[in-house]
Amino acid sequence: MRSLYLCILLLSLVLPEAAPATELLILQSSRSLVYAEALRGFRAAARSSEQPLVLSDYAEVDVQRLVREVRPRMVIAVGDKALTACRKIREVPVVSMLSLSLSQKPQSDHVGGVTMVAAPGRYLELFAQLGAKRIGVLYDPKVSGLYLKRAAAEADDHDVSLTTEPVRHSRDLQGKLEKLKGEVDLLWLLPDSTVVTTVNMEALLLFSMTQGIPAVTFTGQYLKNGAAASLDIDPYDIGVQTGELALSLLRSGPDQKVPVLDPRRVRLQVNDSVLRKLRLRTP
Known part of the structure; x- marks a missing residue:
């Protein structure tokens, strides 16, 4: 991997001192198709x-120094690693996309962007369409507490109730699942790194099948394993939405608060065989 110093040298070659500051410094966590x-x-x-700049291409990158050298009007952080690297930036606004932590942690006024999880209300609408009223949720308060707080505030509007069980360590999952037996009509799986591990996903979907209740997830990749439905994001449209936000902020001036927005477009995917087995109507 190249060093930070080579990185800055390369940037100095394409950004002469006499040139005006570039508008956007794009920090990408790693190289991926998404x-x-x-x-x-x-x-x-x-x-x-x-x-x-792709952060994974370098052994280390001092992002604060990089911002001073490049002099952008805004930083675009793509992915969690990039957003974490931008936490100490104060000189310019930071707009993030495809970062789970954007919706999981409070942000300062100059940090925002588009989250990568469907708005809680979209899930609550889906639960109502499936005819589920008692929703079970396992979550780590440090990871998903902020998101779940939003969901709880909207639950009554959709005539559903949330039964929540905090999971502070992945090994505690099985005991928490026992508490949900007979108490819920649907299992809601959040993108929570403490709860959703490879081993735990098997246990969660097995619980769904043995209890005869649907599991609703955040990605269609679990449908083949027995989940009933998912709300998937559209990476391209998240990029468009983030670009529109960045352009609006650039036009508005440097002192604007950067909002945190939900993805405006999500895609419902269903497992028809699971829905039929559970005698649920297709939403």
Whole structure:
């Protein structure tokens, strides 16, 4: 991997001192097809001068120093690693996309962007369509507490109730599942790194099947394992939405609060065989 110093040297070659500051410094956590698709959408919406950098290509990157050298008007953080690296930036706004932590932790006024989880209300609407009223949720308060607080505030509007069980260590999951037996009509699986591990996913979906209740997840990849439905994000549209937000902020000036937005487009996927087995109507 290249060092930070080589990185800054390379940037100095493409950004002479006499040149005006670039509008966007794009920090990408790593090289992945999902990030590439989101950036394709971003660039379609925000046609601005940019300097991209993939953090995984370097042994270390001092992002604060990089911002001083490149002098961008805004930093675009793609993924959790990039957003974490931007936490100490104060000089310019930071707009993030495809970062789970964006919806899991409170952000300062100059940090925001588009989250990568469907808004709680979208899930609550789906639960109502499935005819489920008692929703079981296992979560780590440090990871999903902020998101679940939003869901609890909206639950009554959708005529559903949430039965929540905090899981502070992944090994505690089985005991928490026991508490949900006979108490819930549906199991809601959040993108919670403490709860959703490879081993725990087997236990969660087995619980769903043995209890005869649907499991609703955040990604369609679990449908083949027995989940009933999922609300998937659209990386390209998240990129477009983030680009539109960035462009609006650039036009508004440097002192604007950067909002945290939910993805505006999500895709419902269902496992028809599971829905039929549970005698649930297709939403």
